[in-house]
Amino acid sequence: MSAAATSSRVVVVTGGTRGIGLGLAREFLARDARVVICGRTTEAVDKALAELGAGDRATGLATDVTDRASVQALWDHAVAAFGRVDVWINNAGISCANAPIVDTDPQDVANVFAVNVAGALNGSSVAARGLAAQAGGGWVWNMEGFGSDGRTQKGIGVYGASKRALRYLTEVLVKEHRDTDVKIGFLSPGIVVTDLLVGDYDHDPEGFAKAKKIFNILGDKVETVTPYLAGKVLAAQKSGARVEWLTNGKAARRFMTAGFRKRDLFAEVA
Template sequence: MTVVVVTGGTRGIGQGLVRSFLALGAQVAYCGRSAPVDGPSEALFVTADVTRRGDVRSLWDATVDKYGKVDIWVNNAGLSNSRKPLWQLDPAEIDAVVDVNLRGTLQAGAVVLDAMLAQGHGALWNMEGLGSNGQIVAGLTPYGSTKRGLTYATLAMAKELTGTPVKVGLLSPGMVVTDLLTRDYEPAELEKAKKIFNILADRVETVTPWLARRVLAGTRNGGRVAWLTRRKAAYRFATAAFTRRDLFGDS
């Protein structure tokens, strides 16, 4: 049975991935800085801060103690910053975003890849986001910078893993309706933004089962699995006038 670890698995996309991997028959461990209120009981939860190598190693060890191995590790833990110009952001907020999104991915990656090489197999997946493809959005400078750097880091890891039994890949969920997507909008601005969200975005429960299936299927070293491709985005814009989508309604 495949064993999967998801960091930042207590909410949003991370929690969706945890539940999706479980539904597909995997054994799952996940972490967060605090325990979730209603996390799935059949998964192993470990309190961990991904910016601390000791915590990451504890998560690895706890998973191996329970399930015997780690086949797949998904670096999902991430933070976004308040939607403000860089000079208006609190220094501590900038540090937190960089710490979790980039430094945390590098520190966790170092621990996990070393352990996977020692066990003789494994696949590490790093989560892309806005900025990974070079898209620039005003007000999200720290977040976008970390995601751009994360893509470089992942491809560099892939080069370092060439010729080994361990692979690294990029996981791109696209635009997903979570609190990170809609935070800090004024009501009037949010209504305008929803027009684009209803074209390009999707709900967690739509995206994460697809991502989980693709992760379990695997990819080449340095490969990318992307939900919202340019072709899909173009099709949605082209058909938007004939397709009614309301991601913020009850259904």
């Protein structure tokens, strides 16, 4: 399908082979967008594309987001396939085992910051340059997570610190691209039940049992959150926009009604 054949927007989702990323890709396709995804391996990309079943409206490329040249190749692939990019979402992210900061493996620390911070920086840089060079510009969105707003919790200090850094990075990007055709946005999905969330507690079943109580109050499944996020992303107008699923008001209401609502979001995940 050529770029001229449709006026639908082209959306790139990094980390789009599973979890929130795959859910977003599915929702953008449902809204007539054309979608480009990436994952760590060709096998993962091919599997996700088969699940999406969108034919020539979706494509993908194995990409290492920690490598700038690899991210540039993803941009080039998207432009070659669809002629341009309208929305770029830095969704790729990882975590590490729930543990005190001082007990966290240094390599795990390096990996989390390489993907969550340097990976988003690479994506933002490549996309912002590409968007600035094309007619009409476009959007870059960065995916926030626990810690982005400064809240702290023991056991996830490394992940939280990476997401706090990501918000700072995104705030600076907003300022640096003010009065240009490149718009920057913040995506905040809240607590979403994915293998990333569950995997943090692989070696801490007692901690997971405690955490599940809060997750079942505040959390949601991918298919609940991603339609909202995708719709708001496509409707956004002003740079610096924040699309937030779990607002403070929503969280407060859920705690107030928790005694009347029995939920087990992990029934199919555990």
